[in-house]
Amino acid sequence: MIDIPVVNYPKPWLLFWVADMLAAVYFYSALYRKWRGWSRGIKRLPTERIPWGRVVNIWLSEILGQRQLWGLSSFRWVTHLFIFWGFVALSLLSLSSFILKRLGDFGMDSGLSQFFFQREGYLFIKLWGNGFGVLLLTGLVVVGVRRLFVRPPQQSSTQIDLILISFLFWLTLSGFILEGMRLSLIPHEIARYSFFGQLFMPGGIPSREGMPPLLTTWWVLHTFSGIALFVYLPHSKLMHSILAPLVIAMNAVEEHERKDLYWPDISKHRATRLPRD
Amino acid sequence: MARHLKTQGDQIAQGLTRRQLIELGACARCGECQVWCPVYAQDKRECTTARGKLSSLRRLVEESLPEDEKREFLEGLYECSACGQCHIVCPVRINTPELWEQARLSLAQAGIPQPESLLTQLSTIKEFNNSFGKPQKERGLWATMAWEAGLLKSPLPLWRDHPTSLIYFAGCAASFEQAMQSVAVQTARLLQEAGVKFSVLGEDEPCCVSKLRRMGDPDFPLEAKKRFSQFEEMGITTVVLSCAGCFKGFHSDYSKLWPEKTRVMHLTQFLDHLIQERRLRMEHEVPLTVTYHDPCHLGRHNHIYEEPRNILRAIPGLRLVEMPRHRAFSSCCGMGGGLKVANPGIQYRMGADRIRQAESTGAEAIVTPCQTCSLGLMHGVEAAGSDMKVYHLNEMIVRSVCPEVAHEEIINAFLKAAAR
Numbered sequence: 194m195i196d197i198p199v200v201n202y203p204k205p206w207l208l209f210w211v212a213d214m215l216a217a218v219y220f221y222s223a224l225y226r227k228w229r230g231w232s233r234g235i236k237r238l239p240t241e242r243i244p245w246g247r248v249v250n251i252w253l254s255e256i257l258g259q260r261q262l263w264g265l266s267s268f269r270w271v272t273h274l275f276i277f278w279g280f281v282a283l284s285l286l287s288l289s290s291f292i293l294k295r296l297g298d299f300g301m302d303s304g305l306s307q308f309f310f311q312r313e314g315y316l317f318i319k320l321w322g323n324g325f326g327v328l329l330l331t332g333l334v335v336v337g338v339r340r341l342f343v344r345p346p347q348q349s350s351t352q353i354d355l356i357l358i359s360f361l362f363w364l365t366l367s368g369f370i371l372e373g374m375r376l377s378l379i380p381h382e383i384a385r386y387s388f389f390g391q392l393f394m395p396g397g398i399p400s401r402e403g404m405p406p407l408l409t410t411w412w413v414l415h416t417f418s419g420i421a422l423f424v425y426l427p428h429s430k431l432m433h434s435i436l437a438p439l440v441i442a443m444n445a446v447e448e449h450e451r452k453d454l455y456w457p458d459i460s461k462h463r464a465t466r467l468p469r470d
Numbered sequence: 471m472a473r474h475l476k477t478q479g480d481q482i483a484q485g486l487t488r489r490q491l492i493e494l495g496a497c498a499r500c501g502e503c504q505v506w507c508p509v510y511a512q513d514k515r516e517c518t519t520a521r522g523k524l525s526s527l528r529r530l531v532e533e534s535l536p537e538d539e540k541r542e543f544l545e546g547l548y549e550c551s552a553c554g555q556c557h558i559v560c561p562v563r564i565n566t567p568e569l570w571e572q573a574r575l576s577l578a579q580a581g582i583p584q585p586e587s588l589l590t591q592l593s594t595i596k597e598f599n600n601s602f603g604k605p606q607k608e609r610g611l612w613a614t615m616a617w618e619a620g621l622l623k624s625p626l627p628l629w630r631d632h633p634t635s636l637i638y639f640a641g642c643a644a645s646f647e648q649a650m651q652s653v654a655v656q657t658a659r660l661l662q663e664a665g666v667k668f669s670v671l672g673e674d675e676p677c678c679v680s681k682l683r684r685m686g687d688p689d690f691p692l693e694a695k696k697r698f699s700q701f702e703e704m705g706i707t708t709v710v711l712s713c714a715g716c717f718k719g720f721h722s723d724y725s726k727l728w729p730e731k732t733r734v735m736h737l738t739q740f741l742d743h744l745i746q747e748r749r750l751r752m753e754h755e756v757p758l759t760v761t762y763h764d765p766c767h768l769g770r771h772n773h774i775y776e777e778p779r780n781i782l783r784a785i786p787g788l789r790l791v792e793m794p795r796h797r798a799f800s801s802c803c804g805m806g807g808g809l810k811v812a813n814p815g816i817q818y819r820m821g822a823d824r825i826r827q828a829e830s831t832g833a834e835a836i837v838t839p840c841q842t843c844s845l846g847l848m849h850g851v852e853a854a855g856s857d858m859k860v861y862h863l864n865e866m867i868v869r870s871v872c873p874e875v876a877h878e879e880i881i882n883a884f885l886k887a888a889a890r
Contacts, residue, residue: 230483231492233480233483233484234483234486234489235488237487237488237489259561265559269500346504347501349521430499432495432496433495433497436495437562439492439496440489440563440564441563443492445563
């Protein structure tokens with residue numbers, strides 16, 4: 194059995210809760226305003242019976258697997274999948290850690306929080322967080338390079354794209370920096386499971402005693418950036434992560450099988466040329 | 471709710487479906503639509519891409535689109551053939567052709583009319599019951615002329631004299647456009663060769679009015695209802711159409727208003743069936759290498775890809791080669807969606823692009839089962855300065871089944887009749 198030392202440092206929970214609540218209220222009211230906008234449209238119910246089998250099939254292949262993007266460009270598919278799965282997995286990790294900790298505080302977790310934060314489960318969390326964090330960071334770097342330097346002709350880089358990419362990049366990077374600071378306070382044989390986070394460990398400075406205030410500061414930066422993203426989401430390009438699956442699922446009801454979309458050499462037949470063509 | 475009626479954005483939103491309004495925000499702006507768009511390929515205007523139009527339309531319903539961008543948006547919206555290529559390649563699968571047509575309708579209802587050229591075309595259709603502005607009594611002349619010229623096995627029965635449950639619906643282009651009348655004659659002759667019991671409507675045949683839907687005319691539902699009510703009263707159970715545009719109108723647009731619809735078949739489906747049943751015998755060799763152009767309204771919009779290819783493969787001596795872009799990726803010739811009316815120059819260039827694709831296969835001719843696409847491809851031949859032959863699919867079949875009604879024979883016979 195391994196025993197993970199708990200890294201304690203002060204966190205302004207009251208401020209967090211207030212900001213989080215306000216952000217949630219804003220987020221849901223923004224979504225409600227959007228819903229009000231959509232509900233101005235004509236309500237049209239499906240005329241045929243909903244083919245649930247097809248909907249599930251398309252949900253798995255087109256939303257989780259993003260097969261159509263694979264058909265169009267394997268490079269963009271890999272990049273988008275890195276960002277999509279990285280973002281989803283890290284969000285799930287943050288959410289489940291938060292819930293487990295709160296349940297643990299009230300003794301309602303049947304020892305799960307102890308398993309995940311102080312025992313073997315901790316290693317799983319570290320591998321999960323580092324693995325998906327690296328995927329997300331890699332995807333964002335590739336996207337940034339493609340947008341700023343490769344500049345394929347169909348790319349339309351407006352402020353809204355660049356702000357979102359920078360935002361996500363900052364959020365992931367600040368998470369790894371926070372992780373590096375935390376790792377400096379625990380033994381190396383445990384820290385090494387954060388295979389990427391340990392690269393961000395501050396080298397020798399500051400002292401063990403000087404670390405908590407820095408950790409608090411960085412925690413505030415990272416956490417409140419996450420809350421800010423929550424507020425920005427309804428106005429950002431990230432809205433497509435909510436609406437695109439919805440549209441894909443709705444249109445799937447009316448669509449036929451589209452196997453002819455997955456030509457291995459599809460990109461050769463575009464109407465306009467890309468630099469690599 | 472009353473508050474919503476005040477602004478133009480609200481009025482436009484009220485003309486779109488809820489799903490379409492959601493689609494406006496679902497675009498990931500990846501630009502895949504741009505690299506496939508045959509209109510964008512002509513002059514690289516962002517306003518013609520699906521991404522550009524989605525963004526502008528979203529801001530229009532949100533009342534945040536500047537006036538100069540609104541002009542660009544309208545240009546892009548109407549200079550679009552609604553070919554559906556962007557729908558096919560969109561990773562989010564936004565149903566763009568439906569959206570563009572509904573947006574045109576919604577804008578017209580909100581007081582933003584179609585361009586002048588489209589309005590003229592729409593009023594012609596409504597006034598003359600055809601898009602050529604010709605008297606309706608001339609519509610059935612092709613059938614009389616064909617019988618008198620000895621091109622048919624027997625005179626074509628008019629439904630009003632000899633009602634049948636199956637009718638052949640020729641459409642405006644094959645009825646009025648001289649270069650395309652051979653399509654109607656050949657169709658009638660092929661049906662006779664196969665022993666099909668059918669009739670035609672002659673001057674009672676209405677325009678399908680699908681162009682009203684394509685160009686966003688608010689009268690479409692009313693005009694369509696008149697037509698399918700007429701068919702219901704007549705007891706017609708099967709309609710065979712040789713025009714891809716009419717087929718889309720009957721099969722896809724009417725069906726939303728006409729749940730108990732009559733069986734609607736495109737000629738290629740019907741002939742493929744007759745060939746499989748060996749009722750139509752391909753006896754003469756047709757020594758040609760051809761490539762096949764998928765009309766958007768048949769292929770992408772209605773998934774009819776194999777039937778015309780089956781027919782071509784059944785013709786002895788004929789060799790079919792595919793263009794790099796075929797089936798769901800077939801390049802639009804530019805004739806659909808009102809684009810040709812809004813900007814003929816772009817249509818010619820799109821047609822030329824398609825002809826160049828056909829030339830790259832080494833084929834001697836390009837074949838299509840749509841009279842409108844045939845015209846569009848002929849414009850392309852002219853614009854590209856090519857000597858590529860453009861044939862309607864019927865031409866390939868009659869050369870094998872009944873060569874005496876080949877296109878040239880019909881044209882000559884009709885010219886002689888006109889001279890008399």
